Amino acid sequence: MDLLAIVQTLAIECCLKKDQPVLLGLSGGPDSLSLLDMMLRCEYLVIAAHLDHKLRKESQEEAEYVRHITEEMGVPFSSGSVDVLTFARENKLSVEEAARKARYQFLFEEARRCKAQAIAVAHTADDQVETVMMHILRGSGMAGLKGMGYRSNKHEWDLKIPIVRPLLGIWRAEILLYCKERNLTPVFDQSNRDMTYFRNRLRHDLLPSLEQYNPKAKQGLWRMSRILEADEAILDGVVEKVWKDCLITQVPQSVTLDHEAIKTLPAGLLRRILRKTISVLLHGERDIGYEVIERGHEFVTNPVGNRVELFAGLNLFLVGERLVVARKEEDIPLGNWPQTQNQTAIELVIPFYYELDSGWALAGSFLSPLPPGERFDNPYQAWLDADRLKFPLVMRPMYAGERFQPLGMSGQTVKLSDYWINKKIPRLARKNWPLLFSREQVIWVPGHQPAHFCKLTEKTERVLHLQLIRP
Amino acid sequence: MDLLAIVQTLAIECCLKKDQPVLLGLSGGPDSLSLLDMMLRCEYLVIAAHLDHKLRKESQEEAEYVRHITEEMGVPFSSGSVDVLTFARENKLSVEEAARKARYQFLFEEARRCKAQAIAVAHTADDQVETVMMHILRGSGMAGLKGMGYRSNKHEWDLKIPIVRPLLGIWRAEILLYCKERNLTPVFDQSNRDMTYFRNRLRHDLLPSLEQYNPKAKQGLWRMSRILEADEAILDGVVEKVWKDCLITQVPQSVTLDHEAIKTLPAGLLRRILRKTISVLLHGERDIGYEVIERGHEFVTNPVGNRVELFAGLNLFLVGERLVVARKEEDIPLGNWPQTQNQTAIELVIPFYYELDSGWALAGSFLSPLPPGERFDNPYQAWLDADRLKFPLVMRPMYAGERFQPLGMSGQTVKLSDYWINKKIPRLARKNWPLLFSREQVIWVPGHQPAHFCKLTEKTERVLHLQLIRP
Numbered sequence: 001m002d003l004l005a006i007v008q009t010l011a012i013e014c015c016l017k018k019d020q021p022v023l024l025g026l027s028g029g030p031d032s033l034s035l036l037d038m039m040l041r042c043e044y045l046v047i048a049a050h051l052d053h054k055l056r057k058e059s060q061e062e063a064e065y066v067r068h069i070t071e072e073m074g075v076p077f078s079s080g081s082v083d084v085l086t087f088a089r090e091n092k093l094s095v096e097e098a099a100r101k102a103r104y105q106f107l108f109e110e111a112r113r114c115k116a117q118a119i120a121v122a123h124t125a126d127d128q129v130e131t132v133m134m135h136i137l138r139g140s141g142m143a144g145l146k147g148m149g150y151r152s153n154k155h156e157w158d159l160k161i162p163i164v165r166p167l168l169g170i171w172r173a174e175i176l177l178y179c180k181e182r183n184l185t186p187v188f189d190q191s192n193r194d195m196t197y198f199r200n201r202l203r204h205d206l207l208p209s210l211e212q213y214n215p216k217a218k219q220g221l222w223r224m225s226r227i228l229e230a231d232e233a234i235l236d237g238v239v240e241k242v243w244k245d246c247l248i249t250q251v252p253q254s255v256t257l258d259h260e261a262i263k264t265l266p267a268g269l270l271r272r273i274l275r276k277t278i279s280v281l282l283h284g285e286r287d288i289g290y291e292v293i294e295r296g297h298e299f300v301t302n303p304v305g306n307r308v309e310l311f312a313g314l315n316l317f318l319v320g321e322r323l324v325v326a327r328k329e330e331d332i333p334l335g336n337w338p339q340t341q342n343q344t345a346i347e348l349v350i351p352f353y354y355e356l357d358s359g360w361a362l363a364g365s366f367l368s369p370l371p372p373g374e375r376f377d378n379p380y381q382a383w384l385d386a387d388r389l390k391f392p393l394v395m396r397p398m399y400a401g402e403r404f405q406p407l408g409m410s411g412q413t414v415k416l417s418d419y420w421i422n423k424k425i426p427r428l429a430r431k432n433w434p435l436l437f438s439r440e441q442v443i444w445v446p447g448h449q450p451a452h453f454c455k456l457t458e459k460t461e462r463v464l465h466l467q468l469i470r471p
Numbered sequence: 472m473d474l475l476a477i478v479q480t481l482a483i484e485c486c487l488k489k490d491q492p493v494l495l496g497l498s499g500g501p502d503s504l505s506l507l508d509m510m511l512r513c514e515y516l517v518i519a520a521h522l523d524h525k526l527r528k529e530s531q532e533e534a535e536y537v538r539h540i541t542e543e544m545g546v547p548f549s550s551g552s553v554d555v556l557t558f559a560r561e562n563k564l565s566v567e568e569a570a571r572k573a574r575y576q577f578l579f580e581e582a583r584r585c586k587a588q589a590i591a592v593a594h595t596a597d598d599q600v601e602t603v604m605m606h607i608l609r610g611s612g613m614a615g616l617k618g619m620g621y622r623s624n625k626h627e628w629d630l631k632i633p634i635v636r637p638l639l640g641i642w643r644a645e646i647l648l649y650c651k652e653r654n655l656t657p658v659f660d661q662s663n664r665d666m667t668y669f670r671n672r673l674r675h676d677l678l679p680s681l682e683q684y685n686p687k688a689k690q691g692l693w694r695m696s697r698i699l700e701a702d703e704a705i706l707d708g709v710v711e712k713v714w715k716d717c718l719i720t721q722v723p724q725s726v727t728l729d730h731e732a733i734k735t736l737p738a739g740l741l742r743r744i745l746r747k748t749i750s751v752l753l754h755g756e757r758d759i760g761y762e763v764i765e766r767g768h769e770f771v772t773n774p775v776g777n778r779v780e781l782f783a784g785l786n787l788f789l790v791g792e793r794l795v796v797a798r799k800e801e802d803i804p805l806g807n808w809p810q811t812q813n814q815t816a817i818e819l820v821i822p823f824y825y826e827l828d829s830g831w832a833l834a835g836s837f838l839s840p841l842p843p844g845e846r847f848d849n850p851y852q853a854w855l856d857a858d859r860l861k862f863p864l865v866m867r868p869m870y871a872g873e874r875f876q877p878l879g880m881s882g883q884t885v886k887l888s889d890y891w892i893n894k895k896i897p898r899l900a901r902k903n904w905p906l907l908f909s910r911e912q913v914i915w916v917p918g919h920q921p922a923h924f925c926k927l928t929e930k931t932e933r934v935l936h937l938q939l940i941r942p
Contacts, residue, residue, distance in 0.1 A: 136607060137684050139691020141698040145616075198684070206684065213608050213669070213677065220610020223761060227612040230739025231706060237737075238709055266708075268701025290694060 001178050006038050006166060013150035014164035016118060021045040022164075023116040025107050028066040028187035031122035034178045035167055039120065040073065047114050051106045052081035053099050062187045069185075078114070080106045108157045116161060123148055123165045126172040129221045130202050133210075143286060146229040155284035169222075239272045246273060249333055254326035255280060256336060262300055262323060271297055274316075277325050282312055306424050320447065321470070329426035334358070337425070338446055338468055340434040345396040348436075350464065354395065356434060359471030362395065362446060367463040380470065382443075382450040386462040389438040389454055397432050404442040406449045416442070423448055436466065472649050477509050477637060484621035485635035487589060492516040493635075494587040496578050499537040499658035502593035505649045506638055510591065511544065518585055522577045523552035524570050533658045540656075549585070551577045579628045587632065594619055594636045597643040600692045601673050604681075614757060617700040626755035640693075710743045717744060720804055725797035726751060727807060733771055733794060742768055745787075748796050753783055777895050791918065792941070800897035805829070808896070809917055809939055811905040816867040819907075821935070825866065827905060830942030833866065833917060838934040851941065853914075853921040857933040860909040860925055868903050875913040877920045887913070894919055907937065 010016050024039065026032045026048040039046050048070045052063040063079055070077040088098030111119050128147045135144030151164045167175070179186060210217040242265065248256040255277045262273055274296040279285050292311040299308040299316055306318045310325065317324040319336045326332050335358030348354060351365040366386060403413040414422075420430045436444045444450045446468040456463065481487050495510065497503045497519040510517050519541045523534040534550055541548040559569030578590050599618045606615030622635045638646070650657060681688040713736065719727040726748045733744055745767040750756050763782040770779040770787055777789045781796065788795040790807045797803050806829030819825060822836040837857060874884040885893075891901045907915040915921045917939035927934065 136695070137681060137688050137691060139687070139694045141695065142613075142702055145695070145699075201684070206680070209677070209680065210608060213672070216610070217608050220608060223610045224607070224612065224616070227739075227742075227761070230737070230742065231613055231702070232739075233737055234709060234739045234743075235702060235705060238705060266701070266704055268698075268703075268705045271698075271701065272705075290698070 001170070001174050001181070003038070003041060005169075007042050009150065009166050009169065010039065010042055010044065013168075014118070014120075014166050015151055016044060016120075016164060018044055020117040021047050021114055022118050022120050023047050023049050023107060023111040023114060024120045025103070025122070026050050026066055026070070027122075028062060028069070029122075030175050030179050030184070030186040031124055031167060031172070033069070033184050033186045034175050034182070035120060035122040036070075036073070036075065037178075037182055037184055038166070040075065046120075047076045047078065047110075047116065049107060049110045050077070050079045051103050052079065053084045053102065054081055055084055055095070055099070065187050076114075078110050080110070082106065104154070104157050108154075108161065111161050112158065118151070118162050118164045120164050120166060122167050124167045124170055124172050124175060125222050126203070126218070128168055128225060129207065129218050130199055132221050132225045133202055133206065134199070139290070141290070142228050142232050142235070145225065146232050147225040149229060171218075235272065239269070239276055242269055243273055243276050248322060249335065250280070251333060253281075253331040254324055254333055256319075256333060257323045257325075259300070259318065259321050259323045267297070270300060274300070274310075278311060278314060281314060281325060285312070330428055332426060332429075334429060334432070335471070337429040338362075338434055339429065339432040340395070340397060341432065342395075343397060345394045345437075347392040348395055349392045357432075361469040362434060362436075363467045363469060364393070365465050367465045379447050379449070380468045382446075382466040383456055384443060384450055384454045384464045384466065385456055385460040386464040387460070389443060389464060391438075393443070394437040394440075395434050396437065398430075398435055398442075402442070404445065405452045406445075407452050407455055409452055416445075419445070419448075472641070472645050472652070474509070474512060476640075478513050480621065480637050480640065481510065481513055481515065484639075485589070485591075485637050486622055487515060487591075487635060487637075489515055491588040492518050492585055493589050493591050494518050494520050494578060494582040494585065495591045496574070496593070497521050497537060497541070498593075499533060499540070500593075501646050501650050501655070501657040502595055502638060502643070504540070504655050504657045505646050505653075506591060506593040507541075507544070507546065508649075508653055508655055509637070511546065517591075518547045518549065518581075518587065520578060520581045521548070521550045522574050523550065524555045524573070525552055526555055526566070526570070536658050547585075549581050551581070553577070575625070575628050579632065582632050583629065589622070589633050589635045591635050591637060593638050595638045595641055595643050595646060596693050597674070597689070599639055599696060600678065600689050601670055603692050603696045604673055604678065605670070610761070612761070613699050613703050613706070616696065617703050618696040620700060642689075706743065710740070710747055713740055714744055714747050719793060720806065721751070722804060724752075724802040725795055725804055727790075727804060728794045728796075730771070730789065730792050730794045738768070741771060745771070745781075749782060749785060752785060752796060756783070801899055803897060803900075805900060805903075806942070808900040809833075809905055810900065810903040811866070811868060812903065813866075814868060814903075816865045816908075818863040819866055820863045828903075832940040833905065833907075834938045834940060835864070836936050838936045850918050850920070851939045853917075853937040854927055855914060855921055855925045855935045855937065856927055856931040857935040858931070860914060860935060862909075864914070865908040865911075866905050867908065869901075869906055869913075873913070875916065876923045877916075878923050878926055880923055887916075890916070890919075 016022055022039065022044055024032065024036055024046050026036055028050065036046060036048060050063055050066045052059050063081070067077055067079060082102045084095060084099045084102055087102055088095050091098065093101065107119050132145060132147045135147070138144065148165055148168060150166070150168055151162050153159070153162050207218060214220060246257045246261045248258055257273070257277065262270060265273065271293045274293050275288055278288050278292070288311055295308055296310055296316050299318070300323065303318045308316050310316050313327050314325055315327065317326065317329070317332055319332060322336055324332045324336060338360040339357045341357060346354070348364060352363065354362045356362065367383070398416045402416045404416050404419055405413045406419070425433070434446060435442050436446065438454070441453070442451055443454055444466055446466070487493060493510065493515055495503065495507055495517050497507055499521065507517060507519060521534055521537045523530050534552070538548055538550060553573040555566060555570045555573055558573055559566050562569065564572065582590050603616060603618045606618070609615070619636055619639060621637070621639055622633050624633050678689060685691060717728045717732045719729055728744070728748065733741060736744065742764045745764050746759055749759050749763070759782055766779055767781055767787050770789070771794065774789045779787045781787050784798050785796055786798065788797065788800070788803055790803060793807055795803045795807060809831040810828045812828060817825070819835060823834065825833045827833065838854070869887045873887045875887050875890055876884045877890070896904070905917060906913050907917070909925070912924070913922055914925055915937050917937070
């Protein structure tokens with residue numbers, strides 16, 4: 001095999017530097033042993049790390065053999081062992097998942113300890129094709145179809161140390177030839193034995209049968225993954241920009257987005273914005289099902305109610321003209337509603353412009369006559385008969401037990417606390433919601449309804465126009 | 472089957488209107504017969520069109536039966552026949568390709584004749600999955616993986632009339648049930664018989680075997696195609712914008728792009744810009760191989776020579792700081808080089824600024840002393856010993872047989888015609904290339920080299936600075 005290709009891959013695709021150590025996950029199989037040999041020949045500072053999974057009784061012996069090899073090669077070696085079966089049982093994981101978790105935990109801990117610039121693993125082109133084919137069988141989107149990357153981050157394990165895969169463009173057959181050429185004696189093909197039943201069948205049945213349709217099917221799949229990776233990089237850039245355009249606030253518990261901005265995006269972009277939002281709240285989680293995104297998509301374009309469940313406890317809430325992704329109502333930032341920190345009554349002299357929290361404001365002025373064609377169903381505005389009111393008006397949050405007579409409900413009042421529940425306003429937002437009063441009677445619940453008693457009639461001579469101004 | 476779903480698909484995905492005719496390709500098989508029945512129930516104006524491929528001896532009989540069905544249903548019918556075998560032989564096509572070409576030619580001619588808003592064809596979800604799987608086996612990029620669309624244009628056949636595929640989301644099994652429910656009697660499953668060997672194996676062997684890995688593999692593949700179609704739409708938008716940013720000129724024979732702008736794009740975008748450029752020159756051709764694009768990509772990022780072959784006779788030329796895609800050198804727009812239409816000599820008095828064609832210009836001034844750190848290897852500028860020259864200078868194209876002494880070639884001259892060949896300047900650009908003369912001796916070939924006899928020396932007291940200014 002041409003060492004020049006690997007020299008380039010290590011430097012350009014994997015971005016490895018020669019003056020900082022690289023931690024190499026060394027199972028002792030042909031792939032990782034070849035990678036170790038190549039990296040040493042290219043003069044990288046390699047530290048080999050081996051984890052004994054204790055899944056077979058020979059495993060300790062094998063770990064000893066791997067240590068012996070590294071000693072012969074003069075490579076720093078660190079080893080660990082974990083009882084994967086117990087680990088699986090305790091964490092309710094499949095054996096495969098447990099092994100994977102234990103391995104990553106070990107590798108990242110070691111990498112941090114020895115200040116490695118990266119963790120190198122020995123996935124080959126065959127592994128890549130198998131991974132892509134698994135995603136195809138699952139009906140994955142582009143993120144899955146592009147497969148693994150030469151250099152990628154696993155933020156759930158470490159924010160800085162990347163995983164590099166220098167052998168991603170080299171086929172297993174080439175690796176076996178390389179072992180022969182270089183006189184390397186792998187312990188055994190651990191990767192082959194550890195494989196799950198599914199991957200095993202894929203490797204030994206499905207992929208060979210695809211090659212009967214097209215002898216270059218595997219090369220084709222590999223190439224496809226590279227094309228899609230490049231396309232995905234372009235899309236990531238677009239999504240990043242559009243996401244910022246749609247974003248109103250981002251805090252650890254919630255992300256607030258502009259409903260109108262998202263609603264008008266092309267479907268593909270809308271889905272990706274939802275996916276990114278969920279991923280952000282779940283610390284980089286990538287495995288978010290298509291149905292989850294479709295549920296969100298449906299709700300954004302055609303909301304029914306004011307909440308839809310997404311995934312992993314996250315909900316998508318419709319709050320006025322905003323969309324909030326959060327676990328529970330209490331996590332929705334209060335800045336999404338008009339709020340006043342002033343518990344005491346404030347007198348408002350017409351005309352007024354009163355600033356509330358988080359960029360909201362209330363305004364009031366007299367109008368005479370009414371502007372023609374004004375629509376009265378806008379909850380952010382109210383038109384009242386000024387002659388039914390006593391001035392100055394007063395603004396304050398509600399007191400316990402206070403009542404209100406909404407427009408259209410003649411001769412009847414409702415408890416404000418029931419009104420809130422009815423309007424599906426979360427408890428936390430009710431306490432400091434600013435209300436407007438005349439003679440201790442509610443005349444407008446900003447963002448909802450005016451009171452019945454002061455509605456416009458044919459006899460109205462002077463109109464009071466109130467506005468709730470959004471941030 | 473739920474007619475509501477198809478109602479929505481026809482109106483929303485296929486964008487069909489009820490007041491204009493739709494031409495429906497009716498083989499008489501279950502798929503197209505069901506589609507005809509559905510569209511009639513949804514009250515579309517359908518014209519059925521059947522082409523007899525004359526590939527089997529029953530075909531005429533079948534054509535008669537299809538005519539009979541449409542008569543019974545009261546649908547306008549138009550038919551045609553073509554001897555596909557002869558057509559294939561004459562045009563050196565495979566039988567399958569010939570059948571496909573003949574069919575589209577017939578359908579688009581009929582559609583234009585009856586002013587149809589669209590051509591409806593009866594591809595099902597199964598056809599979609601098979602198409603996608605074929606692309607996967609070939610290692611296609613996204614354009615292939617997204618499969619067919621509900622509504623798409625085939626610009627090679629018609630710039631306006633689209634192809635619509637209302638059954639793209641309906642599985643063949645559902646169609647067969649529908650035929651039963653609605654008492655439809657298809658002639659035979661033509662699609663099944665006409666299938667190529669490859670597609671047949673895919674349908675009957677490969678796809679069922681994928682379902683052994685995941686019972687929902689087909690659904691997964693179908694969904695994947697929809698996701699990728701939406702993603703592709705986003706990318707198309709990005710590419711359209713970036714292409715315009717890179718474009719210098721576009722004429723039917725060539726596209727000229729800014730080399731610097733393309734070179735610095737991310738790989739995926741660079742590839743897509745090349746693909747789009749080739750496609751534009753080939754009237755919407757989409758089947759452009761990965762190797763073609765990779766060859767172009769390599770040349771753009773690391774040009775060797777000044778030309779690389781792309782595809783279908785197209786070449787990618789490096790012309791100064793521009794990239795031109797064209798068939799032959801003669802198709803490169805002359806505006807890519809400095810050109811003067813003035814065949815007579817023009818006297819230039821220092822300082823001068825002389826405008827050439829297409830936004831190019833020449834300028835000259837005296838300098839004393841030289842600006843520090845000036846680089847002398849810029850072919851767009853020349854610094855000469857003014858005391859070796861006679862003023863005013865003269866500008867004109869070359870005469871036949873004229874000679875030149877390039878910088879560094881002391882005591883020797885070359886024929887300008889040989890010089891041009893050496894510099895790989897196309898013949899057409901040589902004739903009107905402006906040259907600068909003093910006493911009928913070439914002192915500078917703008918864009919290339921100054922003459923040796925007037926070079927700067929330690930004794931130079933007065934410097935003449937000449938510039939070729941690009942558009």
